[in-house]
Amino acid sequence: MSEMMVPSHGGEGEQRETPPVLTRSYFLRPTLTVARDLIGKFLVRHNGGELLAGKIVEVEAYVGTSDRACHASKGRTARTEVMFGPPGVAYVYLIYGMYHCLNVVTEREGFPAAVLIRAVEVEGRLIDGPGRLCRLFKIDRSLNRWDLTLRQSLWFEDRGVFVSGRDIDQLPRIGVEYAGEWARKPWRFRLRTK
DNA sequence: TATTTGATTCTT
């Protein structure tokens, strides 16, 4: 067994490793898997010299045209087209006239699906709700279609936080009562904090 | 062209 190169983590005299950015192939997986795995990853925003990072603690999965809660169930429109595109791209939309919601597109091109980022933790403070999150991170529709696999403006990082499946609650999605049976699917993933 | 709706948040 040859000696392996192990990334160091801020040891004395060492430069700190840059955490890996989540890649296209990371998002090219089943949406429920991506959603589950995003818990504990970091959302990073670089904007005007300001750097802001939050640990993701709540997400929701929206999967395909048959999922009536998924915007893409209305078909391929100017609004939903981004969800039909390649994974790892941002889908940002305005909701209720005043709030933005951030999603990351998942699965193969042609299959519309995404994960909604619902809540993050910033320096121990819970930013609960997609609208509040986007307000704090200054995310609006100018970031719609943004490639989230570049280390620019907005991306995801794996900072090595391990999250056990036992610490993740699966709950019904919020605000989709109109979707009938689809509203009851436990496709919301939330980190249990106690 | 007109009306309704919505992956929300805040106030009453």
Added chain:
DNA sequence: AGAATCAAATAT
């Protein structure tokens, strides 16, 4: 329980 506020979807 209701308001704020508007783009997109749906009805006309």
